[in-house]
Amino acid sequence: MKERDIQDYLFDNPSVLFPSQSVSEKHKEYCVHGKRIDLLFVVNGHTHIIEIKNTTIQCEHIGQIVEYYGLLRDRMGSETLHMILVSPSIPAWRSAFLEEIGIRCIELDFDCLAGIEAGKKLAKDSKQFEKIAKDKQSFASALGRNEPILFEDVAGAASPRGMAYKERALHGTLKILATEFSDYEIMPFGITRASSHDWYIENQTPDNAAEKACRGGVWWAYRFGSANDMPKNDVPNISVIAGETGLDICINAELRPSQKAMLERIEQQPEEFEDLVRKNAELSFKMYAKIEHQPRFYHWIMTSWIMNPSINSNAILSLARNYKESFAVKRTELISGILASNPRISSAQVDHMRSTNKMPNTAFRLTLNLDKSSAYWNMTAIGQVEYLAQKIISLKELINFFVV
Known part of the structure; x- marks a missing residue:
């Protein structure tokens, strides 16, 4: 399966990425200040950009991904912008680093995605991610944004x-x-x-x-x-x-x-x-x-x-x-x-x-x-x-x- 096929699948089935949320807009090949974005979804007032790579994420990709994410946050506003990286393989070391700085990582078997079970698993993983994100947000509210810890x-x-x-x-x-x-x-x-x-x-x-x-x-x-x-x-x-x-x-x-x-x-x-x-x-x-x-x-x-x-x-x-x-x-x-x-x-x-x-x-x-x-x-x-x-x-x- 090619990147285009993954792009089409996710565009047609955004619920596997956002299973309990409302998608109000979706775009393919969206351009922002000369940068092409594979997919863009607006979900509950937040913008999610999807970067699809049909290869294992290597060490040299990390800096490029982080730089790309930072550039888009600067240009589109950081408060409501989120990034999702989709790849057939993202080693645990790299996904842990990327997710901690705010880039959600999704591993997809590009050859099996068309199956119903694969879509169900992705939706299940997405629900778990939503729960973790909600927990983190609840913690963040306990300490003011510019409030030092005592x-x-x-x-x-x-x-x-x-x-x-x-x-x-x-x-x-x-x-x-x-x-x-x-x-x-x-x-x-x-x-x-x-x-x-x-x-x-x-x-x-x-x-x-x-x-x-x-x-x-x-x-x-x-x-x-x-x-x-x-x-x-x-x-x-x-x-x-x-x-x-x-x-x-x-x-x-x-x-x-x-x-x-x-x-x-x-x-x-x-x-x-x-x-x-x-x-x-x-x-x-x-x-x-x-x-x-x-x-x-x-x-x-x-x-x-x-x-x-x-x-x-x-x-x-x-x-x-x-x-x-x-x-x-x-x-x-x-x-x-x-x-x-x-x-x-x-x-x-x-x-x-x-x-x-x-x-x-x-x-x-x-x-x-x-x-x-x-x-x-x-x-x-x-x-x-x-x-x-x-x-x-x-x-x-x-x-x-x-x-x-």
Whole structure:
């Protein structure tokens, strides 16, 4: 099937793209300031432009698509303009990036689209996209467009205001990071609901032991690699994690493959690692034990917090090794600590903790913390996004070190 056939099909069947909305206008080969648009629909007062490509979306296409979208937004008005990219194949890394900056991605089997089932699947996917977009819009309304986020909005459990900030910050930093990390493709991901089933038990300072469990806050992350050969989570990412101490911007290894990669690189190149850490005096190292209390949800218990300049390769490797060797004893202590600090945990969750968690599970984070005293909380909304992007960029050399 050719691009023209896809164009005709979507033009004749706009309901597969907008299943629960009203299409008031539709155009083919629509021209705007000399730019030809494959399809244009006006839906509930919003303009949707459709770009059709009869090829797999490659890395080199991303910049062209983003530039094209930005140009049309400048010329047609950005508030009510939306773009949909249609292709037989859009790798997950690329669709995640494009959708986070506002370009909806649709994979279509161009050879099978004429079938009824294919149309039904597309309509079903469109309904799911509409739901996600509606959820994001509801979060956005919790925080004024030019309203800066406050420490109190993120220092604690996930909330609608925290989610609005997460959407703003992730969206606003991506284009900056795409330029600064141009050697990589970036795959964004993060919390999707204004609530978390995770709990944190962590120190307020390196010398102040934690006393109570607190609900997990908002978080998001950026994976760096290549869509062609980079399985997810096998190297550390950069995460932004909100909690009672503020925002942690960190090189994050919280799954076993990424922890293995982090520890191996530190062991192989200890002096290079220490040189990179010393370049950023604000860095600290945090280690967490992860105790699962229900499938895929954890109590994150801080077990170590090392401040610069005391971070060194031997200290990190020893912490990881000692925790693994002493886990049989530590496990009992950790579960007892959870029961003492979190009266809200259910009996079913206690049973789950005791019957699982047979192997050590940890998280390692090289962290920049924006605490309550940070000037960040007094910046403008735009200033906060730009400052956050610069903090992430300051971790680039460490990403280069770990993503090899």
